[in-house]
Amino acid sequence: MMNFIKGTDYESWRIIVKGPLSITTVDVLGNTKVKEEDDYDATDLAKAQKYSRAMSFLQRGITKEEFSRFSSCSSAKQILDSLELAYEGTSQVKKYRIDLLTQQYEMFHMERDENINDMSARFSNITNELKNLGKSFEAEDLGSIIFEKLN
Structure with a gap:
């Protein structure tokens, strides 16, 4: 979703x-x-139009079934935070998922009867x-892992 919105209207x-x-405005008393x-x-x-457009991007990115979960959000930031929580979980859940996927990454091997694709x-x-989830790899690391698992 982030890439779509950035690509459409950064x-x-x-x-x-x-x-x-x-x-806001400042009155005569400051x-x-x-x-x-x-x-x-x-x-x-123009600012209000841009803000409405941002809200629209987020609302169009959720299904009708999900809409009720986010309909009480009054700002685009609240919708984004709710989406992140719903799909990424809390920081503890995110850390657990990173740990689990890192283990899968480190233990990766070609399965029996699995083709290269x-x-x-x-x-x-x-x-x-x-x-x-925020963990990145160097391109060389990714290529070497695949090559290593083939040999």
């Missing part, structure tokens, strides 16, 4: 990550207050999941 991704939209929509100027309307696809799934 500014929308930045808006999502920054958090809720708050268009106090900051939230601006009423009726008082928005062209710049404010299946083995490569299985290896790619492990490394892609690890990358999605």
Whole structure:
């Protein structure tokens, strides 16, 4: 989802990550207050439009069945955080998944009666999941593991 949003409109991704939209003004006493929509100027309307677009990206990325889980979220950042929690879990769950996948990576071998394409696809799934969880590898490491497992 992150790559889709960044690729479509990078500014929308930045808006999502920054958090809720708050268009403010400073009154004559120097106090900051939230601006009423009726008082928005062209710049404010452009910001609101971008924020709505960011929300739309996230909402279109979830199924109808999932929508009820995220419908109470009032900001794009809340939706993103809820999606991360739902699909990646807490930091403890994430660490457990990294440990488990790292073990699979380190113990990787070609299965009996497995062809090279299946083995490569299985290896790619492990490394892609690890990358999605924040663990990265050098290209040489990945290639050498595959070559090593073939010999």
